[in-house]
Amino acid sequence: MADEDNGSNLQQFKEGVLSNNPVLVQLLGMCPTLAVTNSVENALVMGAAATFVVVMSNLITSALRNLIKPHVRILIFTLTIATFVTIADLTLKAFMYKVSLQLGAFIPLIIVNCMIICRAEVVAIKNGVGRSLADAFGIGIGFTLALLILGVVREWLGSGTITFPFADPISVMPAAFTANGHNWIIMILPPGAFLTLGVVVGISNQIRARREKGGAA
Amino acid sequence: MSFGGLIAIFLGVALVNNLVFQGFLGICPFLGVSRKVDMAFGMGCAVTFVITVSGVVTWLIVHAVLTPIGGAIGHTEALYFLKYVAFIMVIASMVQLVEMYLRKFFPGLYTAFGVFLPLITTNCAILGTCLYIDMKPETQHLLNAAVYAFGGGIGFLVAITIMAGIREHIRFSDVPKCLQGAGITLLVAAILALAFTGFTGIGK
Numbered sequence: 001m002a003d004e005d006n007g008s009n010l011q012q013f014k015e016g017v018l019s020n021n022p023v024l025v026q027l028l029g030m031c032p033t034l035a036v037t038n039s040v041e042n043a044l045v046m047g048a049a050a051t052f053v054v055v056m057s058n059l060i061t062s063a064l065r066n067l068i069k070p071h072v073r074i075l076i077f078t079l080t081i082a083t084f085v086t087i088a089d090l091t092l093k094a095f096m097y098k099v100s101l102q103l104g105a106f107i108p109l110i111i112v113n114c115m116i117i118c119r120a121e122v123v124a125i126k127n128g129v130g131r132s133l134a135d136a137f138g139i140g141i142g143f144t145l146a147l148l149i150l151g152v153v154r155e156w157l158g159s160g161t162i163t164f165p166f167a168d169p170i171s172v173m174p175a176a177f178t179a180n181g182h183n184w185i186i187m188i189l190p191p192g193a194f195l196t197l198g199v200v201v202g203i204s205n206q207i208r209a210r211r212e213k214g215g216a217a
Numbered sequence: 218m219s220f221g222g223l224i225a226i227f228l229g230v231a232l233v234n235n236l237v238f239q240g241f242l243g244i245c246p247f248l249g250v251s252r253k254v255d256m257a258f259g260m261g262c263a264v265t266f267v268i269t270v271s272g273v274v275t276w277l278i279v280h281a282v283l284t285p286i287g288g289a290i291g292h293t294e295a296l297y298f299l300k301y302v303a304f305i306m307v308i309a310s311m312v313q314l315v316e317m318y319l320r321k322f323f324p325g326l327y328t329a330f331g332v333f334l335p336l337i338t339t340n341c342a343i344l345g346t347c348l349y350i351d352m353k354p355e356t357q358h359l360l361n362a363a364v365y366a367f368g369g370g371i372g373f374l375v376a377i378t379i380m381a382g383i384r385e386h387i388r389f390s391d392v393p394k395c396l397q398g399a400g401i402t403l404l405v406a407a408i409l410a411l412a413f414t415g416f417t418g419i420g421k
Contacts, residue, residue: 027248027399031341035241078309082302090298105348108301112341114245190239191410198396198403206395 009134012123016138022115023146024204029115032106033147034193041163043151045099047144049088049107054116054143055136056084061124062132068125077120078111085110099165115143146200153196158187223364226355230368233419236342237376238410240349243342247377248402257381258374259329265370267337268346271311272366275304275347276359304347312338342373379409 022028032050036042057080061068068076089107092100100107110116119139124132155162160173160183177183186192236242243264250260279300287295316334319327327334337343346369349356356362383405392401 028245030244030248031241031345034244075309078305079302082305086298086301089301105345105352108348109242109341109345111301111305112339112344114339117339186411189410189414190241191407191414193241194403194407194410198400198407201403202393202396202400205400209395 009131012131013134013138016135016140017142017145019208020138021142021146021204022139023143024201025208026115026118027201028118029113029143030197031109032113033150034190034197035106036103037147037150037154037193037196038158038188039102039155039163040148040151041099041165042102043147044144044165045092045096046103046106047140047147049092050110050113050116050143051137051140052088053081053084053110054119054140055133057081057116057120058124058132058136059129061120062127062129065125073121073125074117077117081116081120082111096165115139149200150193150196153200154187154192157184158192159183223361226361226364227368227371228419230365231372231375232413232416235372235376235413235416236346236369237373238406238413240345242345243340243373243377246336246340246342247373247380247406248399251377251380251384251402254378254381254385257377261370261374261377263334263337264340264342264373265367267308267312267315268343268370268373269363269367270315271308271343272346272350272369273359273363274307274311276350276356276362278303278307279351280359300351304344308343308347309338342369346370376409380406383409 016022020026023030023033029050032046036046057077060080061077064076085108088110089100092103092107119136123135127135152162156172159169160171160177161169162172163169173183184192187196230236234240237244237247246260246264251257283296283299283303284293287293287297290296312334316327319334346366349369350362350365353365356365380402384402387401387405396404
């Protein structure tokens with residue numbers, strides 16, 4: 001029984017990261033995905049904050065699932081999420097002030113990130129704490145992974161660097177790329193965000209279609 | 218502030234810093250509800266309405282409730298940690314209020330908006346605009362905040378209507394299979410965002 005439970009939890013975790021990835025497959029939580037992926041550092045911090053919030057909100061919701069009346073559930077989800085977003089926001093302001101300035105309004109905007117409400121509604125309100133936590137970690141890491149892919153592509157092509165949190169930018173392009181303003185500034189600007197996400201969603205669709213075909217044959 | 222200043226705020230937020238193309242707000246309805254022009258237009262109108270009302274009310278919450286009470290207990294910013302919870306409560310109840318008001322006094326408009334009204338609560342364009350009004354120095358006065366919120370709503374309306382117009386035509390074109398749906402919409406949005414970048418510099 002316990003083994004079976006572990007198996008299904010692991011399955012739930014894997015689904016969140018790959019086959020049910022919130023950004024690339026479900027197309028949820030698009031606003032921060034587009035807005036904060038102009039550098040790897042922002043993408044990772046945003047991913048960590050969203051993971052924290054989805055884990056805590058799933059934990060609270062599934063622990064209280066027998067007490068929550070159906071008609072007020074959305075309100076309770078929103079208030080729970082808003083509370084943990086406030087905690088995440090104040091923590092970032094205290095320890096990573098520069099990054100929190102760059103992310104700006106997008107940390108408080110985690111409150112209305114449909115990915116998190118969706119997990120509370122679809123999983124946490126119906127399942128036990130263990131399964132809800134596995135799901136939350138899967139979704140959070142899947143979200144971070146998608147942000148990381150976009151962040152690497154956009155920062156690499158846009159500024160010719162890769163910046164990890166708490167570290168200096170690492171130059172990954174020849175010096176001639178950034179000299180004379182030859183770098184593709186458009187990749188850091190809004191059009192580059194839409195372009196990169198469009199291409200990445202297309203590629204992930206292609207990979208999934210091919211895998212399904214291979215599985216059937 | 219002068220009339221010209223208000224016009225500058227309006228154009229600045231509606232075109233130059235368009236919510237969708239420059240601010241990345243409201244992307245979910247922008248992708249989800251932009252299949253048909255009439256639906257997109259209805260969504261845009263509903264958002265404009267709610268954004269203006271909640272922009273004004275959240276401005277009042279910060280300047281007429283949280284700041285004076287905070288001042289009374291020692292520090293004007295003492296209660297600012299309540300901002301996010303207060304904002305989302307205001308938006309959720311504004312949407313409810315607008316829904317009830319429309320159902321009672323404008324039943325025609327109510328049926329036209331349909332399911333879009335309740336969905337607006339989780340539209341990040343609304344909360345985003347309220348947060349920007351709270352952060353920006355030029356929205357210190359109530360009138361400026363109202364114009365800013367209204368301009369943001371109009372910007373969203375313009376963006377989603379243009380997108381729906383383009384998508385109605387894309388239906389007849391031969392899109393690669395892996396890009397159908399969200400992929401091609403995002404690529405079109407990239408080109409539109411490029412076009413809106415051309416507005417940069419107006420009103421400065």
